[in-house]
Amino acid sequence: MTAGTEPLVSVTDLSVAFPTGDGVVRAVDGLSFTLARGGALGIVGESGSGKSTAAYALLGLHRDTGAEVSGSVTVAGHDVLAAGDAELRALRGGVAAMVFQDPLSSLDPYQAIGDQIAEVYRTHRKDASRRAARERATEVLDRVGIPDAARRARSRPHEFSGGMRQRALIAMALACEPRLLVADEPTTALDVTVQAQILDLLRDLREETGTGLILVTHDLGVAAGTVDELLVMKDGRAVEHAPVRTVLDTPRETYTRDLLAAVPRLNVRRKVVAKRPVPSVEGAVEGSAEGAADTGVLLEAEGLTRTFGRGRKAVTAVEEVSLTVRAGETIGVVGESGSGKTTLGRMLVRLLEPTGGALRYRGRDIGGLKERELRAFRSELQMVFQDPVSSLNPRRSVGESIADPLRAAGRLGDAEIVARVRELLERVGLDPGAYHRYPHEFSGGQRQRVGIARALAPEPRLIVCDEPVSALDVTTQAQVVRLLGEIQRDLGVALVFIAHDLAVVRQVSDRLVVMKGGRIVEEGAADTLYERPGHPYTQGLLAAVPRLEKAEAAA
């Protein structure tokens, strides 16, 4: 490009439509924007707003997929929609490189990471030797902060952690020194601390190489500190496009304001709702169901431990964790991946058997009970799972799925069960007529509501929610969290809320437990812990949460 003023990316009246069984779905509808050389643009919006579809069009990824693309897309002087196959291949990775979401599935599981990067390099530098390509792979892996890059280049994806895999994908994008990076939700699958590192890396790379960046994300907090301009998308159209500060400080559209409001914030205290005074735990009498009920202690874990595997390969996922859940309270459990929070949650509802310690439910030790003896407690201890897609049987209607625990309990007749399911659907904000519909007809947020309804069905006293919102976009996250809060207030259920996102947890929790390496490193009242974190690990977690204010500080 000789003309210095020509924009790096120029999109005019772009439309992308997917023909489906019942008509054409217009995912992107008349979108136009430009990106200056070296500029950084954030494309934000809820899921289904067309932001990823628009980003894919920049690399011509809709070609041969049956999608109907119209308008014009120019990237560094290349007309993407008109380009021949060879020109398009040269553009992909050579001029504009994509960083995909979900780093695990986006790398070839059978090949060494260094070889995969070298292959991309040799695709674009035909004259490069194998050796040169390998050296380049090591160089970019080193650049993105993979320690001991020459050796780790020989590792396969499963030997990398999630954060390292995301770094490897960024390294692959850098391999051929592209002029534009397109990052599609690059941090959605990651922990908050790793997310912060990846965002820092993207910022550094921009400064260092002057490459342009298009960041697609549902989380305004992620975009805020990383890009210069924001493009807000809704239903395939741009509703707002302005510098970051303008959008954050003076959002024009209601939709943008809603998106902003949905970003979980650390500095918002939990709204205290009226509820029964909970007596202190001091008077708890062990072994007596009556006594325990009197003090409001519902579930008590003491020195709970879980080891997987045997002998030298044994891994202790949870070690000596003691925890008390009182009736009707919410406990947040936070920590990075691998800190043992899911294992703990599964043990609390006895989906897993502890290998050590005691677990008392209303005074009775249920830690070692057999499945048959546990059945009496199953309806009182329920779980909401992380992935609303895989935790519902796709071949059963949602009504049937919700009815399952009721049928298992065997107390109600068929007509009563149907009535109760309809009532539950309504309770979680779904149409009671949805009984006979199937999971694929629902969005992620709606499916998670179904999961919550199923957990509520047998009238439990305790629900363990394992990352219930981490697979959802921010707007839906806020709605589901609000729903859980309401349910807890209305029904007096105790909640154990597991999450890696501290801001999300803050909105719902009375008390908080911070886990690291299978142990509790800090616990206390939520407000105290957020305002005066004692343990350096907690401080680190808090510092990593992306803030909208950061953009203001940086700008």
Next chain:
Amino acid sequence: MTTYFLRRALGAVAVVLVLSAVVYVTFYVAPGDPARLACGPRCNTEQIRQVREQLSLDDPLLTQYWHFLQGVFTGQDYSTGTSVLHCDAPCFGLSYQNNQLVTDMLVDRLPATASLAVGAMAVWLAVGIGTGLLSALRRGGVTERALTWLTLAGTATPVFISGVALLMLFCVYLEWLPFPSYVPLTQDPEQWAWNMLLPWLALGLLESAKYARLTRSSLLETLAEDHIRTFRAYGVRERSLVARHALRGALAPVIALTAADFGSIFGGAMVTEVTFGLPGIGQLLVNATQKIDLPVVVAVVVITGTAVVIANIVADVLYAVADRRVALR
């Protein structure tokens, strides 16, 4: 690794023991008198009684089975009236029909069956995988539709039809090939191959239809995976995508199925063997079953079971080589 092979070997022994016990029980309770069949139609009651005694058919089931196990693990001596016939371990006893050592009968039959299995596998892998790849890469076109029809027709045609058709075409009508008669590989490799050609094609083509469909669906599934999209978005050619990134994952189920099929030919390819007059194990099994010749049937079942188990171990090892995430434990 050592523990893996040890564990699998023990598993194989257990499988074979269970199989042989099931066959014993089935034949014990099934109607029919092996002694009458062994003795022939002109025998009188007294002669049949003698044969029964000689074959120990009046012993309780457990005793008979115990004798069989002893033979397999330690060998056995048989008295033929005038002399003593020694049968080394693994000894599967004497055939009820002709007092031959079953082990010898199997050793005689094994080469033909093994020849059939290896050649047919080569045919179904080459034709099946080739067709599957082609129809996956040309999907939506005329090629794919034609191939789909061909593979469907292939699956639907039993060997006794396709085999006879092949014989008619190549041996009678075109006279390109002589009527197949088995020639051992050790005797004349060239004649062996010419004579085995039609059986290989008949059985291989029948199986290849299944492999084509499996390869096609497996490859299409792999091509839809995220990591393929990554390399497509980096300008890698479609051809390299398939060869370098998709094929390895797509062929994993093909390896597993091959192992099971290859193993089961050692005892299950009777239709092909009978159609082409191959002196193999399948043919032996058909005759032995009709004559309630228990020692032979049990021996064939044991051989088939062992072959399936060994083929599966080979498949496991191939899996582990192809995919480093798989550990042999």
